[in-house]
Amino acid sequence: MRLGGRMAAAAEIVADMDARRRPVADALKDWGLSHRFAGSGDRAAIGNLVYDVLRRRRSIAWRIGSNAPADLVIGAVLAEPSGSVERLAVALDGDRFAPALPDRQILDAFLNRDLDEAPDAIRADLPDWLAPRFADAFGADWIGEAQALAARPPLDMRVNTLLAEPEAVERELAPFEAHRSPLAPAGLRIDPIEGDRRHPNVQVEAGFQKGHFEIQDEGSQLVALLAGAGEGQRVLDYCAGAGGKTLALGAAMRNTGEIHAFDADRTRLAPIHDRLRRAGLANVEVHAPRDDLSPLAGTMDLVLVDAPCTGTGTWRRRPDAKWRLSEGTVAKRMSEQDGVLDRAAAFVRPGGRFVFVTCSLLPEENRDRVAAFLAKHPAFRVEDARALWRDALPGAPERYRTEKLGDGRGLLLSPGRTGTDGFFFAAMQRQGGG
Incomplete structure (x- = not known):
């Protein structure tokens, strides 16, 4: 044609x-x-x-x-x-x-x-009703941040360090001009396509079939790393979905300890089984929606909740969702998030960590949900995510937006500032006795 x-x-x-x-x-x-x-x-x-x-x-x-x-x-x-x-x-x-x-x-x-002569929402390529939300999230940078969401995305991959080294996979994918990611230590990136080109189908490569790497946005890799899963821990990935973060947690734990992967949607959870086998992970137990999780209550060192959200941070890859989103959908997701957080908190042991992640950039799905959770669960205290970043990524540039949450701080990753999809991250610790 x-x-x-x-x-x-x-x-x-x-x-x-x-x-x-x-x-x-x-x-x-x-x-x-x-x-x-x-x-x-x-x-x-x-x-x-x-x-x-x-x-x-x-x-x-x-x-x-x-x-x-x-x-x-x-x-x-x-x-x-x-x-x-x-x-x-x-x-x-x-x-x-x-x-x-x-x-x-x-x-x-x-x-x-x-x-620059156009109204702000047009410059930002946003529906009018979303402009104040982005201004709230990003302050003076909000138009530039929204414009970055309208660019073509890269193809990001995470090397499975249980089976391969990043340098080796980078060499294998050299014909596609893959290179090391700017921030994630196990990440590889193929830059955004130009013109009528398309990204290569790396899933047919031998390395992918052998479990040496997975497709995963660098932002998703970073929030999984910030969660701080350690060897020998007991971890619950409460909204595991297809298992991208479960696999990243398993690699960080070096296939030790135990990970419990749960999702309320059986269809979303279905791909996790093949991915676990391909990645060589033996420390993951997958729980179906109707499984009884009560034996896990109060015993987890780490509970990760990648909560249902509007997905505003993924608009580079799913731009049609921008124009279908409604205020009613935002309200529905907020209610779902509150319910998920309430249920998942019961699995955190005293002294354990509770991580809340979304791929949204809207303050009501992020900052406001943490505030609502803390009001109902006074035993939890927000950690300083800046310190977690420095521990997990020593020497890495702190390319994120930070916001005070209770006694600590959360992080907001974005295409404009971080070069990733948009992600919100907050870590809370459960104090002893409740």
């Missing part, structure tokens, strides 16, 4: 999403099934265009003066570093599948329009 056909396909997919309010992955899959003539390169390029529109929809619409899917796709192409009206016109010349270009003055205006 030529560029014009790819642009028309991307516009068709965006229009389908608008009409049916469906996730981008579903819309792309359905388009591919009904257009089997499109090769893998075409599908990758079309997907890039769709994702670029979704990441920067408001700013593109403001610059081109239209919210029509075809115009948004045209704007996304022009917004590329090499974008120009002349180059686009040449590429589309004679392509009967190409969308019709707006008048030349509209295209020139798009390239010359200064985004």
Whole structure:
């Protein structure tokens, strides 16, 4: 397919999403099934265009003066570093599948329009109602932080140090230009793709099949490391999901002690079994949703709660979620978080650590949930996460935002400041006697 056909396909997919309010992955899959003539390169390029529109929809619409899917796709192409009206016109010349270009003055205006003159929420590529939340979370940096969420993400991996060394896996993945992560000691990164390229499917590599590495955002690796799981400990990963952090905890514990992996959603938990086998972890017991966990109450050295949340920190990878999110969904997630924290706290032994993690950047899902928990559970005290960072990552730059929580401090990782997905981290210690 030529560029014009790819642009028309991307516009068709965006229009389908608008009409049916469906996730981008579903819309792309359905388009591919009904257009089997499109090769893998075409599908990758079309997907890039769709994702670029979704990441920067408001700013593109403001610059081109239209919210029509075809115009948004045209704007996304022009917004590329090499974008120009002349180059686009040449590429589309004679392509009967190409969308019709707006008048030349509209295209020139798009390239010359200064985004700094737009309203703040448009500059940030956010719905209006979310702008105050980001301002609360990041202060004066909030627009830049939101703009970083609208960039293409890297492909991050965690080397399983039980089976391999980071240097060896880096050499194995050298053809893909993988390099060591900026912060996570066992992390590797392939930089964000450009143009119509796509990230390599590293899951077909021998190292992945042998359990030498897993795909995991560097921010997720960092919060698992900050949790401080030690050899011989008893650990409960209360919202284990597919097991990414469970695997990281198991490697940190050197396959000693015991990890209990639980999730209330059986479907989310299903992939963990194959991942554990591939990683060579023998110290993990997986608990199904209906299992009785009462024998574990009050006995865990560490309980990690990666709580259900809106996922605002993952918008680089799931930009469609930005436009489907509602205030009602935020309120629902807050209630779910309160319930999960209340239930999980019962498993922490006196003197043990209770870690609360979200992949959200919204203060009401992070700071406010810790405050609500502390009001109900006075036996817990917030630790200083800055000290945990320095212990876990000696000499590493402290590229995070910190906020006072009770007697301690939590951390907020973000694409703009940390170069990772957005994550909130707070560690609490249960005092003796309750």
